Amino acid sequence: MKARNNVSRQSAVSGGIPFLKFGRRDPCGKFCARFISLICLLLPNLLGCTLASASSPVSLLVSEQFQDASLTPHLSLMEDKPHALTFDDVKAGNYSGAFVPAGKNGSNLSFTRSAWWVKFTIANTGPHETKIILRQAYPLIDHIDFWEHTGDDWNKHSTGDRLPFGQRSIAYHDFLFPLTLAPENEYTFYMRYESEGAMDIALSASSAIELIQNVSLEQFAYGVYYGGFLVLVIYNFFIFVVVRDKAFLYYLLYILSFGLYMSANDGFFFQFFLPNNPASANLWTLILLGLSLIFAVQFSRHILTIAQFSRKLNIISLSVIALLAAVTLSSLFLPYARVIVTQSLLTIVVMPLIFVMGIARLLSCYPPARYFMLAWITFIFGIMIYMVKVFGYFPRTFFTENIFQIGSLIEMVLLSLALSSRVNELKNQSNTDALTEIPNRRRFDEFLNQEFQRTRRNQQSLSLLMIDIDHFKKFNDAYGHSQGDRVLKSVGNQLRALIRKPMMPFRFGGEEFAVILPRTDGKNARIIAERLRQHISSKRIGQHQITVSIGLASHQSQTFVNPLDLLNAADEALYAAKETGRDCVMMFNELPEKITQNQPAIA
Numbered sequence: 001m002k003a004r005n006n007v008s009r010q011s012a013v014s015g016g017i018p019f020l021k022f023g024r025r026d027p028c029g030k031f032c033a034r035f036i037s038l039i040c041l042l043l044p045n046l047l048g049c050t051l052a053s054a055s056s057p058v059s060l061l062v063s064e065q066f067q068d069a070s071l072t073p074h075l076s077l078m079e080d081k082p083h084a085l086t087f088d089d090v091k092a093g094n095y096s097g098a099f100v101p102a103g104k105n106g107s108n109l110s111f112t113r114s115a116w117w118v119k120f121t122i123a124n125t126g127p128h129e130t131k132i133i134l135r136q137a138y139p140l141i142d143h144i145d146f147w148e149h150t151g152d153d154w155n156k157h158s159t160g161d162r163l164p165f166g167q168r169s170i171a172y173h174d175f176l177f178p179l180t181l182a183p184e185n186e187y188t189f190y191m192r193y194e195s196e197g198a199m200d201i202a203l204s205a206s207s208a209i210e211l212i213q214n215v216s217l218e219q220f221a222y223g224v225y226y227g228g229f230l231v232l233v234i235y236n237f238f239i240f241v242v243v244r245d246k247a248f249l250y251y252l253l254y255i256l257s258f259g260l261y262m263s264a265n266d267g268f269f270f271q272f273f274l275p276n277n278p279a280s281a282n283l284w285t286l287i288l289l290g291l292s293l294i295f296a297v298q299f300s301r302h303i304l305t306i307a308q309f310s311r312k313l314n315i316i317s318l319s320v321i322a323l324l325a326a327v328t329l330s331s332l333f334l335p336y337a338r339v340i341v342t343q344s345l346l347t348i349v350v351m352p353l354i355f356v357m358g359i360a361r362l363l364s365c366y367p368p369a370r371y372f373m374l375a376w377i378t379f380i381f382g383i384m385i386y387m388v389k390v391f392g393y394f395p396r397t398f399f400t401e402n403i404f405q406i407g408s409l410i411e412m413v414l415l416s417l418a419l420s421s422r423v424n425e426l427k428n429q430s431n432t433d434a435l436t437e438i439p440n441r442r443r444f445d446e447f448l449n450q451e452f453q454r455t456r457r458n459q460q461s462l463s464l465l466m467i468d469i470d471h472f473k474k475f476n477d478a479y480g481h482s483q484g485d486r487v488l489k490s491v492g493n494q495l496r497a498l499i500r501k502p503m504m505p506f507r508f509g510g511e512e513f514a515v516i517l518p519r520t521d522g523k524n525a526r527i528i529a530e531r532l533r534q535h536i537s538s539k540r541i542g543q544h545q546i547t548v549s550i551g552l553a554s555h556q557s558q559t560f561v562n563p564l565d566l567l568n569a570a571d572e573a574l575y576a577a578k579e580t581g582r583d584c585v586m587m588f589n590e591l592p593e594k595i596t597q598n599q600p601a602i603a
Contacts, residue, residue: 057101059186060205063126068206068214071120071134075102075203080115083194087147090117090190091154102201109199111341118191118201124181133211134189136175138200139267140285145192146177160195161267161282165275172215173267178208196337222266225405229259232412236419243423247302251419254295258408261288283331286339290328293343293350297321300354300376303368303418304361313357320346320353351380368421375414382407433507435485436492444506444514451518452555452563461556463517463525464566466574467491467532470547470582472511483542490541491548498532514570522554522587529585537583547583549574554589 057074076099078090089095099119109116124130136144143160159168159175170176181187193201206214232255240248263269269288270281297317301307307314324346331339358376361369382403431443439447448464455462469475469491476484491513495505499515508514515532517525529550537547551574553566560566569588577586 057120059121059123061123061125062130062132062181062205063124064128064130065126066130066132066205066207067210068204071203071205072102072107072201074120074122075107075201076100076119077102077107077201078117078119079112080117081113083115085115085117087145087154087156087190087192090119091147107201107203109201111197111337111344112199113337115192115194116199116201118193118203119188120203121186121188122179122181122205123186124183127183129183130181130207132179132181132205132207133170134177134179135204135206135211136177137202137204138198139174139270140195140197140265141175141193141199142195142197142282143193144175147190148177148179149187149189161270162278164278165271171271173271176211196335197340222268225409226259226263228409228412229255229262233259239419239423245302247299248419250295250299250302251415254292254299255412257288257291257295261285261292262405262408264288282336286331286336286343287328289340289343289347290324290331293347294321294324294328297324297350297354300357300372303372304357304366306357306361309364309366310360313360317353317357320350324350347383351376351383355380367424368418371414371418371421375411375418378414379407379411433492436488436507438492438496439504439506441506441509444508444516447504447506448516448563448567451516452566455518455555460519461521461554462566463520463522463552463554464570465515465517465525465529465532466508466551466567466570467495467513467515468549468574468578469511470549470578475544479544483544487541487544487546490539491536491546494536494539495532498535503528520554521556522552522589525552525554526585526587533583533585549577549582550585551575551577552585552587554587 057076060069060071060074078095078098078100085095095117099117122132134146139161141160142162144158146157146159147154148157149155157169157177165171168175169178179187191203193199233252236248236252236255240252260269264281264285269284270278274281274284297320301314301317306317327339327342327346354376355373358369358373362373385403431439431446433440451462454460469487472484472487475487488507488511492505492507495513495515499505502518503520504516506514506516515528517528520528529552533548533550537545539546551570551572553560553569553573555566560569573586573588573591576591577584580586
């Protein structure tokens with residue numbers, strides 16, 4: 001009677017579905033709000049969470065036309081907390097009353113220290129012998145014992161991921177048990193499950209032909225899935241070699257460790273890498289899961305530049321990484337059950353942390369955060385659903401069992417876009433002056449060449465302003481470099497505020513700035529230059545008044561042969577402005593002949 005109560009309580013816990021509340025306010029905008037609303041509408045159907053009461057299981061009926069069916073509705077379960085029952089005890093019928101129906105949601109038993117006995121019957125209703133194959137689709141069960149009645153005796157098969165892979169009846173990453181059923185006969189089968197990890201009794205039956213067809217489709221899907229991981233690893237390796245950005249390195253390590261962890265979760269790591277060493281295979285499952293979480297947080301920190309953005313978030317994320325590293329290291333000497341439960345709980349902590357970091361950077365208008373958040377909204381949702389399923393609150397359906405793969409496939413595509421945005425961000429950084437935050441000399445050379453070629457093709461005007469801060473060296477010597485930097489920032493800010501596209505300001509070098517004015521002739525360029533000069537001189541920086549000298553050259557009607565000639569002309573005009581008293585604008589075509597012929601250009 002005590003065993004019956006234990007099973008009843010466990011079934012009730014497994015079948016209960018917590019109500020998930022989603023807020024209406026979503027900082028990711030309308031898209032995320034609609035996405036979450038859609039999921040809320042579809043979630044009950046996707047999870048199969050109908051709270052139907054369990055009824056007494058009936059026999060699974062098969063015949064020659066049988067294809068496949070889930071055994072969950074046909075199962076009876078019995079909990080053996082002390083691991084004391086033997087098969088002789090169970091088959092003798094002394095505990096027949098302790099078996100209770102699994103129900104629709106009762107086969108996912110979460111983390112349990114108990115052993116579980118399973119009983120079901122299959123009836124061959126046809127006139128001919130029928131061969132079917134039982135499949136246990138969750139491959140991370142430590143020990144499975146299966147008894148079938150053959151003649152006057154019981155035949156026992158033992159398997160599990162704690163036993164060598166070669167001991168399996170059929171070499172496959174899931175557990176397969178071939179059965180031969182005599183015509184018009186009913187068979188009772190017993191199974192015993194024991195595992196330190198999550199207990200998911202995912203039994204189904206199918207004909208050999210149907211299984212082959214399903215397996216061929218599954219193998220194709222697995223090939224696409226893991227092939228995608230391999231392509232991403234190779235692709236991001238070459239990108240990292242080129243750009244040398246740590247975000248790409250951590251993403252490379254993340255997808256490598258996560259891809260290997262998924263292979264362990266699907267049973268392939270044990271099958272192909274350590275088939276004769278099940279203890280090591282189980283240890284590597286813990287290590288790979290820990291590394292996946294560590295590199296996920298590290299990748300998020302770097303692609304979102306959390307260290308520069310928020311000291312608190314950076315400290316929290318580093319603390320979580322340290323905790324994950326300690327738990328992963330503990331897998332070398334602590335029991336598997338204790339480590340896997342801790343890692344599962346930490347997974348539920350890590351996912352919201354990454355989500356918060358992404359939201360914070362999204363609100364700060366950081367470009368890569370947009371794709372990052374789309375990727376992690378999908379993936380975090382998938383992981384949370386999977387972990388709730390692991391803890392027994394959601395049933396095992398196609399959606400809940402494969403949500404890792406579904407979410408990570410979408411995540412891979414979207415994170416590739418985030419990394420592309422990161423490349424653009426790095427390119428912008430390489431073309432931006434760190435002090436004044438306006439484009440630098442490298443970008444100036446590119447933009448001037450592009451605009452000069454466009455001007456020649458379209459027979460348009462192009463003007464160039466070269467700007468020099470008057471007496472800047474003396475100012476630096478008198479007041480120090482910190483005040484000098486303050487002046488440079490102020491001039492850069494004013495240029496950025498006053499210049500509108502398609503015009504563009506640049507820091508040319510030192511105390512010199514440049515402004516390229518596409519489709520602007522000399523007359524209009526002079527007006528713009530005068531406004532800039534007057535505005536800068538009218539703004540005091542602390543107690544100091546700053547003035548600038550401006551040289552102007554305009555290309556129209558094929559005045560100059562190449563961009564360098566235009567630059568040299570603007571330099572000569574700037575030199576003339578400085579020679580004639582500073583705080584003024586000089587145009588190249590208005591310079592005295594002696595200046596344009598005898599004075600060297602200022603670089």
